Amino acid sequence: MSRSRVLCVSADRSTRASLTLSLTDAPVDVIIAQRFVDAIDRLNHESIDAVVIDARTIANTAALVDAVESGTPTFVYQETDGDTGAVLARVTTPAADDESATRLSNTITEHIAAGTDAELPTEPEGDAGGSATADGTVAAERDLPDDLERLVSRVRSRLVDATSLLTVERVLREELTDGDRFAFVWLGEYDRRERAIIPWLSDPDATEWPLQQTFDIGTGDHPLLERVIRTRTLRTHQYDADTSGAVPFDDRAFERGVRSVAAIPLAANGDLYGVAVIYATERLSEHERDAVRAIAEAASHVLETIAVRGRLEQRERTLNRYERLVETAGDGMYVLDDAGHLMTVNDALVEMTGFSREGLLGEHVSILFDPEDIEAGKTIIRSLLASGESTDTLELSVETKAGATIPCEVQIAVLVPDGEFRGSVGVLRDVTERKRQERKLRERNERLDAFARIVSHDLRNPLGVAQGYLDLFEETGDSGYAAKTRNGLDRMESIIDDVLAIAREGEWAADTEPVDLESVAREAWAHVSTAGATLSVTETMTLSADRSRLLRLLENCFRNSIEHGETTETVRIGPLENDERPDAARGFVIEDDGEGLPAKLRDELFDPSASTSTEGLGIGLWIVREVATGHGWSVVATESESGGARLEFELDAQFSD
Structure with missing residues (x-):
């Protein structure tokens, strides 16, 4: 089991020797520091389980106590004569007394064994308020004189409606300095981060005291304030012309007749809200201390209420902002x-x-x-x-x-x-539109891939045929081969025109308008080499379409019927009957009396991968599908009554996402 380490801070050899001797039989190791700076260095770099400070020989005792890690038992060792303040625990016999050192060693070992930082019971201090116990509470409530009772009542009455820190400061300052008993009062807030007390100033012009400053805590410059912050109890200080440094404004206060100062924490339920510092012209009596405690208690409860209200208001504002954010999102x-x-x-x-x-x-x-x-x-x-x-x-x-x-x-x-x-x-987040755009992009990419496959296949075929006929023409000189070569080149030119249309025009239904089916069909027929075939329009109709794109669709359908039907004599176009509404067509149909389409190709005809014809079947009908889809139409390949090819275009097609 490791031994506990006790730091003894003393410049007196006899004190160090007495303490070390008294702890000889205890399971502890005594570590010595003769100066303040040595003690701080050991506290910062070594593991210390308890600290004993000889206040008689060590300056800045309060600052040293403040530097000890919270939870570490700390004892201030001093004599009874004089008042060095800053006591967490003390022995009331001289430091060199063996009996007192033994009692202190027993107390130290007991606290180390218990693992606590409880304070030793203290005897009444000359500056701490007479009957105050070790935790600063009044042992028995005494009846106050009438004038002090009226003072406490006035303060309580004025604090009832207080809603700000500055109101509390003004009430205490005005009421306490209204008579001759107290010369000056100021209140300040303890900033833990800055380790300083910052005065509250409700009316800076109401006093000549220079309160536009802060008072550092932990440096030893203001020991009375440091003791109040550390012990959370009322502390008083008496001084004369030779006393300085205990509290702010010592010199100014003494010149103005101040002979004692009381500092008391403004705290409630464990929360420290501030410190009140009261300068009196005479030594404070027990009744005056009780009155100060009563006033501080009333102010503390008000400050607690203000703080709680502030936190609730802040929480409510935060909640309101959150709710507005949620509801308006x-x-x-x-x-x-x-x-x-x-x-x-x-x-x-x-x-x-x-x-x-x-x-x-x-x-x-x-x-x-x-x-x-x-x-x-x-x-x-x-x-x-x-x-x-x-x-x-x-x-x-x-x-x-x-x-x-x-x-x-x-x-x-x-x-x-x-x-x-x-x-x-x-x-x-609704991503319907994003999904739609992703789907369109995916479909576009798929179309580009299919387009590349079709173009590479369909251009290669007529090019190969043209090259073959050209070779035969060069060998034989037969002009018939030259005509066939020209036909292949013409087919390539047609394919290139379609490719350029796709590349330049992009979307297949840019601007729609009412279009007469018979009119656009006859125009498309005039653009196609139809040999001896004829166009039959069974009945016309008006449909909403992009005329230029519809024209290209019909051209490709007619060209397919003529070029792949071989025996095609008539190409018919007309409305697609509506079984539910005979008076309204549900689309249009194009059919021929040629050889028709192989049954195995009908279901795949408009699949880009079905471009297998040596004559370039794929790209023409692929363009037909793209134009139809761009208009929101569906297209189905089937067989006509004569056995030829039949393409049905349904205008109000429903597509799944």
């Missing part, structure tokens, strides 16, 4: 308890889901999310708790009251006050 927000029940929802979530607030609160989160998404959310929460991270995101779907689903991204944060998991917070 465009994203849906919710709070779940640790079992996954909805505890809070905002207006955006209510609007998003279609549920009422009452319909959501208290319900399990499964009312909004499916089991897989809930399990994914639990996994994220477990990960956050294990890693200590603050937030993470998850993509999921929110189910509305109407049964629809909304793709969302949720940012999840866990609630772990005091290290205990209490629930989670989620911020839901």
